[in-house]
Amino acid sequence: MESKTAVDALSALAQVSRLQIYRLLVQAGPEGLAASEIAERLGIPPNTLSFHLRTLSHAELVHSRQQSRFVYYSANYERMNALLSFLTDNCCGGRSCAPAAAPARRRRA
Amino acid sequence: MESKTAVDALSALAQVSRLQIYRLLVQAGPEGLAASEIAERLGIPPNTLSFHLRTLSHAELVHSRQQSRFVYYSANYERMNALLSFLTDNCCGGRSCAPAAAPARRRRA
DNA sequence: TCTTTGATTCCATAATAGTAGAATCGTAGA
DNA sequence: TCTACGATTCTACTATTATGGAATCAAAGA
Numbered sequence: 001m002e003s004k005t006a007v008d009a010l011s012a013l014a015q016v017s018r019l020q021i022y023r024l025l026v027q028a029g030p031e032g033l034a035a036s037e038i039a040e041r042l043g044i045p046p047n048t049l050s051f052h053l054r055t056l057s058h059a060e061l062v063h064s065r066q067q068s069r070f071v072y073y074s075a076n077y078e079r080m081n082a083l084l085s086f087l088t089d090n091c092c093g094g095r096s097c098a099p100a101a102a103p104a105r106r107r108r109a
Numbered sequence: 110m111e112s113k114t115a116v117d118a119l120s121a122l123a124q125v126s127r128l129q130i131y132r133l134l135v136q137a138g139p140e141g142l143a144a145s146e147i148a149e150r151l152g153i154p155p156n157t158l159s160f161h162l163r164t165l166s167h168a169e170l171v172h173s174r175q176q177s178r179f180v181y182y183s184a185n186y187e188r189m190n191a192l193l194s195f196l197t198d199n200c201c202g203g204r205s206c207a208p209a210a211a212p213a214r215r216r217r218a
Numbered sequence: 219t220c221t222t223t224g225a226t227t228c229c230a231t232a233a234t235a236g237t238a239g240a241a242t243c244g245t246a247g248a
Numbered sequence: 249t250c251t252a253c254g255a256t257t258c259t260a261c262t263a264t265t266a267t268g269g270a271a272t273c274a275a276a277g278a
Contacts, residue, residue: 045238
């Protein structure tokens with residue numbers, strides 16, 4: 001992953017509403033949620049939501065598909081994995097190190 | 110992790126210079142690097158670097174320790190792990206799902 | 219104590235991002 | 249075709265952030 005790509009992804013997530021949106025979509029799974037449902041659940045006006053979804057889409061953190069009148073948004077898990085790899089790339093200069101040897105146990109997307 | 114804490118961490122990383130700094134520190138390992146060396150390696154003026162390091166410190170993504178005239182900065186791996194967990198928390202509603210079942214293989218910090 | 223040097227703070231400027239009202243677009247059903 | 253409604257775009261306005269010159273602080277050695 002390019003540095004600029006990573007910054008775009010991080011910027012996209014570095015905002016309360018967008019982080020809420022993204023996590024909601026992560027939890028919603030591959031089917032995703034319609035924009036209107038996201039707006040309702042998070043109490044964000046539709047135009048503001050569109051703005052945020054556009055930012056997330058542009059960073060390719062979410063996918064969208066039209067289904068009749070609704071546009072469904074879903075998390076792009078591959079992108080997130082690429083971002084996580086980038087952030088922890090070449091940890092400790094590639095030598096075996098404590099952080100890599102005993103990472104915190106966590107669920108992954 | 111709190112949502113606001115996560116946004117602070119993501120905002121801190123969502124900037125080219127700071128992302129460079131952070132990755133450099135991840136690669137440098139636990140000993141870290143002196144501010145002057147970071148400045149030299151990345152070609153960032155010292156005052157601007159201080160500003161960015163302050164932002165990273167405030168987000169607790171880096172630790173600092175004074176050693177004689179030098180201030181050494183190092184990556185806070187625990188914080189990064191907490192952030193990664195937060196981002197992928199409750200993936201697919203907690204049900205076993207493709208993203209969690211077959212995550213991309215990656216080195217972790 | 220004076221000087222050097224690494225690091226930080228102060229300050230002003232320029233650029234970018236978040237917000238929401240109003241208007242518009244697009245699809246589906248009456 | 250007309251209407252309804254979900255979604256997006258247009259258009260300000262406001263707030264925040266990045267940057268670097270100049271000044272200041274802090275530690276170490278002459």
